[in-house]
Amino acid sequence: QLQLQESGPGLVKPSETLSLTCTVSGGSISSRSYYWGWIRQPPGKGLEWIGSIFYSGSTYYNPSLKSRVTISVDTSENQFSLILSSVTAADTAVYYCARLCDSGTNYWYFDLWGRGTLVTVSS
């Protein structure tokens, strides 16, 4: 069964760069049937989509974060990564990686999620 696992530092200083990796196991990230994405959830709050990537490297970003976000894919390692620059306390959140599926419709929803990792922005 396919699983996703986030990894990366749990503490980042203000103005620095947040970097997370999602490792996909039990299946290939190079499947044409899926996109891969990042979503975050500040403590006690709702969900915010950050961006998504196809195995080919094609990306879509949330316009509200686009200037600070880069998502990349490493098919040889079966991983995809998130970089968020110039972080502030407002970027403190649980960060989830997820798989997007379209059931053949070309409209993509999140069908499988990682367990999430808490990133705190603090000096």
Next chain:
Amino acid sequence: DIQMTQSPSTLSASVGDRVTITCRASQSISRWLAWYQQKPGKAPRLLIYKASTLESEVPSRFSGSGSGTEFTLTISSLHPDDFASYYCQQYNSYSPYTFGQGTNLEIK
């Protein structure tokens, strides 16, 4: 952005009750709506996609309906395991994908 508004924000109910959560979109999203369940400290779990299609292994007491701008999630008879938060999400437009603010379903 397409705004998604859920109601109520909090719902108190008892085991065995039938409950309905509403999600409204700020513009038409056809049927491109998903529902997720989230328990404390856990990742969201997909329940329903395309407004009414039940994800594999999701109990049949969950159902979804609606199209355009108004959608509902119904649990026909609450089980103890159903007390959680529920989120709707539109995927009609990826610029950006947006979620409702969530509904906390709590035990009365």
